[in-house]
Amino acid sequence: MKQLFATTARGFEELLKVELAELGATECKIAQGGVHFQADDETLYRSLLWSRLSSRILLPIVNGKVYSDLDLYSIVTGQDWLSYFDEKATFFVDFNGTNQEIRHTQFGAMRVKDAIVDYFERQGKARPNVDKDYPDVRIHAYLNKEELVVSLDLSGEALHLRGYREDTGQAPLRETLAAAIVLRSGWKKGTPLVDPMCGSGTLLIEAAQMEAQIAPQLHRLHWGFDCWKGHNQDAWDEVKAEAVQQAEAYFNQNLKPHFYGFDLDHRVLKKAQKNAQNAGVAHLIHWKQGDVAALKNPSPDEVGTVICNPPYGERLGTTPALIALYSVFGQRLKNEFGGWNASIFSSESTLLDCLRMRSHRQFKAKNGPLDCVQKNYQISERKESVAENPLEFDRTSTVAVDFANRLQKNIKKIEKWAKQQGLDAYRLYDADLPEYNVAVDRYGDHIVVQEYAAPKNIDENKARQRLLDAVTATLQVTGIET
Numbered sequence: 508m509k510q511l512f513a514t515t516a517r518g519f520e521e522l523l524k525v526e527l528a529e530l531g532a533t534e535c536k537i538a539q540g541g542v543h544f545q546a547d548d549e550t551l552y553r554s555l556l557w558s559r560l561s562s563r564i565l566l567p568i569v570n571g572k573v574y575s576d577l578d579l580y581s582i583v584t585g586q587d588w589l590s591y592f593d594e595k596a597t598f599f600v601d602f603n604g605t606n607q608e609i610r611h612t613q614f615g616a617m618r619v620k621d622a623i624v625d626y627f628e629r630q631g632k633a634r635p636n637v638d639k640d641y642p643d644v645r646i647h648a649y650l651n652k653e654e655l656v657v658s659l660d661l662s663g664e665a666l667h668l669r670g671y672r673e674d675t676g677q678a679p680l681r682e683t684l685a686a687a688i689v690l691r692s693g694w695k696k697g698t699p700l701v702d703p704m705c706g707s708g709t710l711l712i713e714a715a716q717m718e719a720q721i722a723p724q725l726h727r728l729h730w731g732f733d734c735w736k737g738h739n740q741d742a743w744d745e746v747k748a749e750a751v752q753q754a755e756a757y758f759n760q761n762l763k764p765h766f767y768g769f770d771l772d773h774r775v776l777k778k779a780q781k782n783a784q785n786a787g788v789a790h791l792i793h794w795k796q797g798d799v800a801a802l803k804n805p806s807p808d809e810v811g812t813v814i815c816n817p818p819y820g821e822r823l824g825t826t827p828a829l830i831a832l833y834s835v836f837g838q839r840l841k842n843e844f845g846g847w848n849a850s851i852f853s854s855e856s857t858l859l860d861c862l863r864m865r866s867h868r869q870f871k872a873k874n875g876p877l878d879c880v881q882k883n884y885q886i887s888e889r890k891e892s893v894a895e896n897p898l899e900f901d902r903t904s905t906v907a908v909d910f911a912n913r914l915q916k917n918i919k920k921i922e923k924w925a926k927q928q929g930l931d932a933y934r935l936y937d938a939d940l941p942e943y944n945v946a947v948d949r950y951g952d953h954i955v956v957q958e959y960a961a962p963k964n965i966d967e968n969k970a971r972q973r974l975l976d977a978v979t980a981t982l983q984v985t986g987i988e989t
């Protein structure tokens with residue numbers, strides 16, 4: 508049995524623990540950023556091949572306390588490195604964390620590297636070479652206050668790199684994050700999965716691989732264990748052969764495809780298609796160009812899940828356009844997908860409010876530096892009536908109805924007058940209703956919504972929600988293009 512540590516993004520430790528246990532790991536214990544577990548050789552290789560949530564799988568070699576640069580050097584040089592790899596292997600040190608003495612990770616990495624090279628020299632061997640890009644062996648060092656752990660990284664390149672993604676659209680999700688979103692969405696294998704703004708298709712590809720029982724690392728050619736002296740080739744061959752058989756058995760069942768990806772951008776769909784081909788799931792996914800404003804349920808006789816990571820402010824789009832997009836998306840979900848589940852991932856909780864649906868589960872996650880939220884919904888069976896053009900003013904689905912009514916009344920009156928006067932710049936609304944403390948102006952083909960500062964006694968979230976509602980209603984009433 509080996510004692511191992513699988514790293515993952517913060518917040519996914521619990522999910523990873525379940526995944527590792529399903530793969531046969533024992534003694535799984537959650538720590539910050541990962542899970543400690545025990546495994547025999549087969550389970551170790553199975554975890555490397557099958558884990559969708561691990562970033563790396565590490566074999567801890569030594570831990571110790573570092574109060575000085577010399578401590579770091581002595582701990583590392585005191586190990587029997589020759590029992591792990593020989594001097595012909597190239598290596599690279601990945602150093603994480605700092606403390607009072609080791610203030611830069613680069614300095615830490617250099618000291619570990621020096622200690623390993625000096626060890627080999629003292630054993631009368633050649634000094635092994637460092638290779639930053641394609642090392643045979645990766646050493647992982649982690650320093651937390653004075654606690655140091657040095658491990659052999661058995662994965663090699665990080666495990667989110669599955670090898671299927673050649674090209675992406677804007678803001679693609681990391682594969683490990685996409686897998687976690689799928690696992691949290693409540694989608695059940697064998698049921699339809701629709702991503703209406705699929706970009707390069709990562710969510711659908713991860714889900715399709717789960718269903719098709721394709722190990723995420725089935726086609727990885729280089730591993731961190733290739734030059735490890737503890738590598739058990741027979742066990743690895745067995746686990747790999749088992750994975751190939753599983754994928755073939757599923758493929759031979761010839762099941763009906765029920766994954767659907769849509770996107771406005773036909774170029775990104777081409778990339779998605781290519782990625783799906785590389786991932787071995789092209790035959791399972793239908794791709795079609797389309798605007799979410801015209802989204803139709805591609806499988807109305809079944810109950811499935813809509814999963815999506817729509818654009819959000821930080822990297823894509825502008826606020827009014829996003830408000831319009833989320834509002835329309837909510838309407839399409841309610842009209843086309845009654846009885847289905849939906850799971851939407853966004854960095855902007857307030858944009859998710861524009862869907863106008865009540866979520867029953869929420870998860871927090873980081874997407875790079877962004878704090879994000881995933882909300883799960885059960886879409887009610889009841890169909891809401893929506894105008895053919897979803898941006899058309901329709902009282903049954905309009906938010907901020909009082910505001911929308913007033914704005915429409917003002918428009919009727921003011922636009923007639925402006926026409927007579929030959930004006931194309933005028934104010935349509937000026938804080939007429941105290942709850943909607945905004946001004947709405949028309950400048951030719953443009954509408955400008957400005958917010959008056961809310962009084963201090965109004966809750967900040969409430970004020971933001973009202974502003975979003977006012978923008979949404981303005982878009983609907985004026986029918987302006989975003």
Ligand SMILES: C[S@@+](CC[C@H](N)C(=O)[O-])C[C@H]1O[C@@H](n2cnc3c(N)ncnc32)[C@H](O)[C@@H]1O
Binds near residue numbers: 704709818
């Ligand atoms: C954040 S990206 C999705 C990234 C994707 N999850 C991935 O991993 O590649 C959002 C996608 O929404 C698409 N999109 C934006 N507006 C849309 C609309 N009105 N209808 C359909 N797709 C739209 C964009 O083209 C973009 O590909």
